[in-house]
Amino acid sequence: MAALQRVAQSSVSTTAxxxxxxxxxxxxxxxxxxxxxxxxxxxxxxRVLVVDDDTTCLRILELMLLRCLYQVTICSEATVxxxxxRERKDCFDVVLSDVHMPDMDGFKLLEHIGLEMDLPVIMMSxxxxxxxxxxxxxxxxxxxxxxxxxxxxxxxxxxxxxxKKWNGSKELEHSGSLEDNDPHKRGxxxxxxxxxxxxxxxVSLKGQKKRINAKEDDDGDTENDDMSTSKKPRVVWSVxxxxxxxxxxxxxxxxxxxxxxxxxxxxxxGLTRENVASHLQKFRLYLKRLNGVAQQQSxxxxxxxxxxxxxxxxxxxxxxxxxxxxxxxxxxPQTLAALQAELLGQPAGNLMPATDQPALLHASLQGAKRxxxxxxxxxxxxxxxxxxxxxxxxxxPVISAEDVSPGFGQWRSNNRSTVAPSNYHGxxxxxxxxxxxxxxxxxxxxxxxxxxxSALIEPCRSFNVQPSCLVVPSQSSxxxxxxNSPASFNQSISFNKSTVIxxxxxxxxxxxxxxIGHIPTxxxxxxxxxxxxxxxxxxxxxxxxxxxxxxxxxxQNSTATFSDSRELPGVLHNTSNSQGFYVDKSGxxxxxxxxxxxxxxxxxxxxxxxxxxxxxESQMSNLNPGRIQVENSGALVKQExxxxxVDNEKLGxxxxxxxSSSDFMSPFTD
Amino acid sequence: xxxxxxxxxxxDYTKSLFLEGFLDGQFLQLQQLQDESNPDFVxxxxxxxxxxxxxLLNDLTRALEQPTVDFKRVDxxxxxxxxxxxxxxxxxxxxACIAFRNFCEEKNTxxxxxxxxxxxxxxxxxxxxxxxxxxxEQQIMAAGGSIPMLELNF
Numbered sequence: 001m002a003a004l005q006r007v008a009q010s011s012v013s014t015t016a017x018x019x020x021x022x023x024x025x026x027x028x029x030x031x032x033x034x035x036x037x038x039x040x041x042x043x044x045x046x047r048v049l050v051v052d053d054d055t056t057c058l059r060i061l062e063l064m065l066l067r068c069l070y071q072v073t074i075c076s077e078a079t080v081x082x083x084x085x086r087e088r089k090d091c092f093d094v095v096l097s098d099v100h101m102p103d104m105d106g107f108k109l110l111e112h113i114g115l116e117m118d119l120p121v122i123m124m125s126x127x128x129x130x131x132x133x134x135x136x137x138x139x140x141x142x143x144x145x146x147x148x149x150x151x152x153x154x155x156x157x158x159x160x161x162x163x164k165k166w167n168g169s170k171e172l173e174h175s176g177s178l179e180d181n182d183p184h185k186r187g188x189x190x191x192x193x194x195x196x197x198x199x200x201x202x203v204s205l206k207g208q209k210k211r212i213n214a215k216e217d218d219d220g221d222t223e224n225d226d227m228s229t230s231k232k233p234r235v236v237w238s239v240x241x242x243x244x245x246x247x248x249x250x251x252x253x254x255x256x257x258x259x260x261x262x263x264x265x266x267x268x269x270g271l272t273r274e275n276v277a278s279h280l281q282k283f284r285l286y287l288k289r290l291n292g293v294a295q296q297q298s299x300x301x302x303x304x305x306x307x308x309x310x311x312x313x314x315x316x317x318x319x320x321x322x323x324x325x326x327x328x329x330x331x332x333p334q335t336l337a338a339l340q341a342e343l344l345g346q347p348a349g350n351l352m353p354a355t356d357q358p359a360l361l362h363a364s365l366q367g368a369k370r371x372x373x374x375x376x377x378x379x380x381x382x383x384x385x386x387x388x389x390x391x392x393x394x395x396x397p398v399i400s401a402e403d404v405s406p407g408f409g410q411w412r413s414n415n416r417s418t419v420a421p422s423n424y425h426g427x428x429x430x431x432x433x434x435x436x437x438x439x440x441x442x443x444x445x446x447x448x449x450x451x452x453x454s455a456l457i458e459p460c461r462s463f464n465v466q467p468s469c470l471v472v473p474s475q476s477s478x479x480x481x482x483x484n485s486p487a488s489f490n491q492s493i494s495f496n497k498s499t500v501i502x503x504x505x506x507x508x509x510x511x512x513x514x515x516i517g518h519i520p521t522x523x524x525x526x527x528x529x530x531x532x533x534x535x536x537x538x539x540x541x542x543x544x545x546x547x548x549x550x551x552x553x554x555x556q557n558s559t560a561t562f563s564d565s566r567e568l569p570g571v572l573h574n575t576s577n578s579q580g581f582y583v584d585k586s587g588x589x590x591x592x593x594x595x596x597x598x599x600x601x602x603x604x605x606x607x608x609x610x611x612x613x614x615x616x617e618s619q620m621s622n623l624n625p626g627r628i629q630v631e632n633s634g635a636l637v638k639q640e641x642x643x644x645x646v647d648n649e650k651l652g653x654x655x656x657x658x659x660s661s662s663d664f665m666s667p668f669t670d
Numbered sequence: 671x672x673x674x675x676x677x678x679x680x681x682d683y684t685k686s687l688f689l690e691g692f693l694d695g696q697f698l699q700l701q702q703l704q705d706e707s708n709p710d711f712v713x714x715x716x717x718x719x720x721x722x723x724x725x726l727l728n729d730l731t732r733a734l735e736q737p738t739v740d741f742k743r744v745d746x747x748x749x750x751x752x753x754x755x756x757x758x759x760x761x762x763x764x765x766a767c768i769a770f771r772n773f774c775e776e777k778n779t780x781x782x783x784x785x786x787x788x789x790x791x792x793x794x795x796x797x798x799x800x801x802x803x804x805x806x807e808q809q810i811m812a813a814g815g816s817i818p819m820l821e822l823n824f
Contacts, residue, residue, distance in 0.1 A: 056719040056754045062712060063703050099747055127751030148696045283717070624729045 004463065015616055043158030047091060051081040052098040052124070057147065061096065064151040078104035093161045096145075099132065101126035107139040114140040120160035124149060237279055245267065245279060254287075258478060304329035673815035680806045681818055687803070692796050697759030701820060713804055719758045723793055726751050730786050734779065744782060745774040751789070762792045 040452040048070045058074045065072040073092070075081040077099050085092060090451045095113055097111070099106035110121045120142040124131060128146035136144040142160040248265035257275035266276070454644055671679075687693045704711040728746045733740060752767035766789040775780035807817050 054750060054754050055758045056715055056722055059715050060700065060757050062701075063708060067703065098753075100746060100753075126756055127749060146757070147753050148699075150696075150699055163783070298752055347719065 009288060041069075043161075046070045046071050046158050046161065047093045048157070049081060049085065049092045050074045051078055051097045051101070051106075052076065052096075053101045053103075054098065057098070057124075061149065061154070064149070064154050067151060068155050070154075076099070078106070078109045082109060082112055085119070089117055094142075094157055095119050095121045096157070097121060097123055099123055099127065099136070108622075109134060110136070110139045110141055118164075120164050122157055122160065241266075241268065241271075242279075245276070245283075249283070254284075255281070295554060526604075673810060673813045676810045676813060677818050678761060680803070680810060681820065683803060683806065684820055687799055687824060690768075691761050692799055693759045694761040695759065695790055698820065700758060710742055713807075716758055716800055716804075719754055720797060722754055723751065723797075726754075727786075727790055727793065730789075734786055739779050739782070741774050741777050741782075744745075745771060748789075755793075760793075760796045763789065763796055766792045799818065 046068075048065050050058060050061050050065070050072060052061065052074075053076050055076060057074060062072050062074050073084070075084060078097070081095075081097070082104075085095070097109055106123060108123075110123060111119050113119055121140065121666075122143040122145060123136040123141040123145055124145045125136075128148040133144045142164070143157070244266045245262065248262045251265060252258075252261055257280065259273050259280055262280065263271060263273050263276045427504050683694075688697075700712050700715060700791040704803060726747055730744060730751070733744045747765050747771045752764055752771070755767060766785065768786035770782065770789055773785050795809065
């Protein structure tokens with residue numbers, strides 16, 4: 001038999017049928033698709049397509065799903081499944097697919113589905129290694145289940161459908177304004193670090209947090225949240241914008257700075273009070289962290305990869321050797337500027353003339369677009385009473401900017417760079433040493449921990465736009481990012497309505513496998529096929545595009561932030577499920593192999609102090625990846641993706657990367 | 671033998687399988703999935719497993735007999751076997767697969783050959799145990815009884 005295909009109706013109730021009508025045809029038994037959905041029976045009747053070459057698993061899953069009152073179609077061949085989906089686009093709400101299949105790699109199928117149909121796809125595998133899960137996330141899986149799958153885990157898969165739909169509509173509504181997800185993120189301390197990975201994934205982070213917490217119960221789905229839907233256009237806090245913000249806050253006094261007044265003082269058209277409020281929250285948190293981290297700095301900074309790490313690839317940095325930067329907490333502005341110029345390949349100097357500090361930061365962020373400012377970045381001037389921070393350098397911006405990829409404009413760069421610096425916190429010197437490399441930052445921190453630095457770092461923050469994870473992966477990888485960068489940038493651009501436009505731009509320019517190019521068309525098609533639940537009418541092509549693009553982009557890029565955030569839950573989940581350390585039920589040890597390859601975890605991993613709590617630090621030399629991960633799952637997880645990414649890139653400094661990426665995220669992304 | 675006695679024997683036997691590690695919680699899940707609308711679910715699924723496994727083990731053995739062993743292929747088979755055995759709760763088989771995969775990664779042919787023997791051994795062991803169990807179930811049903819619900823405290 002070519003493929004085992006069957007549609008099984010829930011034995012419990014015939015009314016619990018599809019939510020939408022399924023017109024399809026051939027070769028597959030149709031359930032009584034004509035039956036209309038009974039909305040209040042949701043999630044009963046969810047139409048699930050299961051793809052797995054293992055007939056045993058297929059049968060088991062089928063029955064489990066039936067017991068969940070879902071409408072199940074099983075298929076043992078990926079190609080057949082894809083055709084089925086193509087023929088009957090509106091007939092399925094969610095797809096469950098195995099990773100290892102003979103005729104087509106599960107990840108490829110995942111990509112196809114994401115591109116063409118934009119359905120939520122949940123991956124499954126007996127292989128629960130982080131690297132595999134990571135790949136799943138990168139390719140766009142909403143979730144990743146480790147076999148053997150239990151019924152309880154299947155019960156909640158409906159959430160992905162709902163989330164996707166809601167995010168799709170929300171994107172429409174909120175296009176252009178910053179989604180205030182901070183409260184969600186803030187709520188969970190554990191996730192603080194992890195969720196700081198990427199602002200762009202706020203929504204997913206929120207979900208992830210919940211997941212992580214609930215994980216122990218083994219109830220909800222595993223790790224990954226619905227990444228694909230997390231992107232929303234949001235305000236990008238550019239350097240200038242942030243400067244204005246900081247100025248306003250300074251004038252008002254941190255204690256008295258309320259969003260409303262700040263907004264008034266900033267007087268920026270289009271900025272809403274909510275935008276300011278969330279930014280303020282982040283800022284406050286950042287300051288808090290600066291304080292808290294300060295104490296830990298000393299020990300850790302040294303532990304981190306030394307100068308060499310600074311070469312870590314996050315972004316183009318790898319190319320440049322910043323030992324000096326790394327080593328010294330401070331880099332003279334001129335040097336920094338020169339470095340930046342070098343990094344960016346442009347003569348330093350034509351930075352935005354207008355602002356100094358913002359310009360500096362911003363410029364570096366810009367990367368190709370704008371050569372780094374060579375002004376000494378008195379970045380934090382507005383804040384910092386003392387000018388000790390003068391020597392700020394922002395190597396980071398350079399890094400990110402660089403990779404930012406051509407032509408995408410500042411925003412993108414911003415994203416990147418922001419990420420970097422943002423993790424930095426630390427005293428004024430921190431700002432200076434704001435190299436992307438976390439290491440450097442660490443050292444900086446030691447120097448002075450004035451909170452004022454935060455101001456400096458703030459500007460960098462504007463990364464939030466979507467998988468700004470850009471910082472990490474996009475840049476470093478040669479092949480990887482080229483194509484992807486645009487994608488990622490694209491997303492970052494989402495901060496305004498030009499998202500759509502950007503996308504199309506991207507698609508033209510991008511020829512990478514990201515399928516960005518597909519998006520425009522794909523999305524349009526998708527609109528109709530968003531699933532029975534979605535209200536197709538309400539979803540404009542724009543949103544579809546954003547969604548899809550985001551999905552694919554983020555996956556492709558496996559940007560740190562994005563993937564990080566997504567991964568976190570997953571990893572944590574695995575860990576907790578498996579009685580710690582990635583040991584699955586059978587007691588299998590998490591493959592050290594992959595971890596080792598990643599260069600991450602375990603042994604010499606340098607964990608940014610941010611994540612590392614004291615005990616974490618002590619574990620740094622711990623060779624047991626599992627341990628580390630378990631204990632600092634949050635941090636590790638976060639890093640893992642990066643590392644993984646790095647590994648792919650064959651970068652030699654995985655640690656650093658991890659550090660930086662996670663570090664970047666932490667201060668504000670949270 | 672009267673039904674009650676048969677049922678008790680069945681319960682004891684099942685428990686022993688769990689205690690000895692042949693089966694794990696996943697098998698319980700399967701049993702819980704079985705109900706009036708799917709009265710033979712466990713037997714059905716396990717039979718599917720047996721069928722797939724025979725093929726898989728043959729492929730595995732053959733792959734390892736090649737002059738140059740394609741470890742990727744071997745690993746793929748083992749992975750598949752691990753997945754299906756874990757799905758039905760055949761714990762020892764699964765564990766043997768896990769060990770097997772390590773050798774595959776190391777590209778250790780000798781180790782792999784030993785592993786495949788081990789996996790086969792475990793597989794046939796659990797196969798015979800399960801077949802015994804199902805035979806007991808059939809006897810109970812034939813005598814008009816029903817299969818008891820297991821309550822195992824793990």
